[in-house]
Amino acid sequence: MDKRNAALTALVVDDSRTMREMVSAMLEAQGIGHVEQAEDGVSAFRAIDGLEKPVDLLFCDLAMPGVDGVETLRGLAARNIEAGVVLLSGVDPKLIKTVADMAEQLGLRVLGSISKPFREDQIAEVVAQYHRIVAPKRGRPALTITAQELEAAIDDNRIEVFYQPKIRVSDSQVAGVEALVRMRHPAYGLIQPSAFIDIAEETSKRITRLTLAVLQKAIAQAGEWRRAGLELGLAVNVSTQSLRRLDLPDMVEDMASKAGVDHTSITMEVTESQVMGTAEILHILSRFRLRNFKLSIDDFGTGHSSLARLRRLPFTELKIDRSFVDGAADDPDLQSILTSSIELGKRLRMTVVAEGVERWADWRLLERLGCDQIQGYIASLPLAAADIPGFVRRWTERAA
Ligand code: C2E
Ligand code: MG
Ligand code: MG
Secondary structure, eight states, X not given: XXXXXXXXXXXXXXXXHHHHHHHHHHHHHTTOSEEEEESSHHHHHHHHHHOSSOOSEEEEESOOSSSOHHHHHHHHHXXXXXXXXXXXXXXXXXXXXXXXXXXXXXXOEEEEEEESSOOHHHHHXXXXXXXXXXXXXXXXXXXXXXXXXXXXXXXXXXXXXXXXEEEETTTOOEXXXXXXXXXXXTTTEEEOGGGTHHHHTTSHHHHHHHHHHHHHHHHHHHXXXXXXXXXXXXXXXXXXXXXXXXXXXXXXXXXHHHHTOOGGGEEEEEEOOSOOSOHXXXXXXXXXXXXXXXXXXXXXXXXXXXXXXXXXXXOSEEEEOGGGTTTGGGOHHHHHHHHHHHHHHHHTTOXXXXXXXXXXXXXXXXXXXXXXXXXXXXXXXXXXXXXXXXHHHHHHHHHO
């Protein structure tokens, strides 16, 4: 069994309960981490919209009453899901081929079809196919870091921090940087957070250790820049999983005063994991605010960062998720979303930041809409600490 399977989410859509349960059981036997079922297209859409993580594998029956398989696939393609699709059917192989072609044209990745009665080895084969074909294209690391490897990296001080500049729109100056964690692997080199954040978040203790390691490094670094005459705001990502320690604000305060960094220049970007605003988290976030740290709602607009959180928590910054930013200049729907998000943030007296800006057209649009700051590859990739002063110098010269 492939140990990467544990990280996968599968959705089985079939009107026959027996078939659904059978396929689900086989997927579970393959070690798939999360298996959802839906009895028709409409409930499949609902399931997908409600899932915490995107679906990786979608098993879809073709012959269903109501919204049939073909319509279901169209609806899924419209949702831009990146899952590998497996057609389930007892129907004519020719028809399956036609449907598979149609699905590919809609942009779905078809891994194959399996016919009833399903066998365990067919399921294992399409899952293997997923790892070979779909996973690399999804930009997911082929490599998954184990809990032990991550713990060892924290123990051995192999957690590194990269910094991505945030640019103020009004005067084009570098307003600050966001600290983004990386892990140095003895064999594989520098590893991106997507390969280990989920594992870090499995336990509150582990993600807290990681958060503290990042805070420690980033705040010390901000202090060094400051002494070298470089005043930069610093944003650090804290997941709600690590907001379980009531003394976290005290610890950060301590780090800041040791490094000689002003609280008002530090922003906590809160990323949602499983926990919704519990009393504990509210308490900790309020204590950060009372000490004049700033709070940003990260990935705003995704299922994880919603209006409900905005109302309950004392955020000072709203950071619009990059899925609403990239390509907005050419997309009226995205423009509407951006327009209202920016207006919402402003009305709530928050600084509005757009992340994932890759094109000038989007930058100009954001400027027109009154967005305060932008962050994205258009300005810079995340950089090693040593490259930040040079970037700031070149950027400032260019902006002048
Ligand atoms: P995030 O906080 O939303 O960070 C932005 C991510 O978008 C970064 O990925 C950044 O490299 C990427 N990005 C920036 N500009 C562009 C762009 O123009 N185009 C595209 N396609 N991507 C862009 P990265 O560094 O891989 O981090 C991914 C996520 O991992 C972060 O998303 C954050 O949720 C999490 N993360 C990173 N560092 C930490 C940390 O220290 N603690 C915790 N809890 N989570 C972290
Ligand atoms: Mg962030
Ligand atoms: Mg974000």
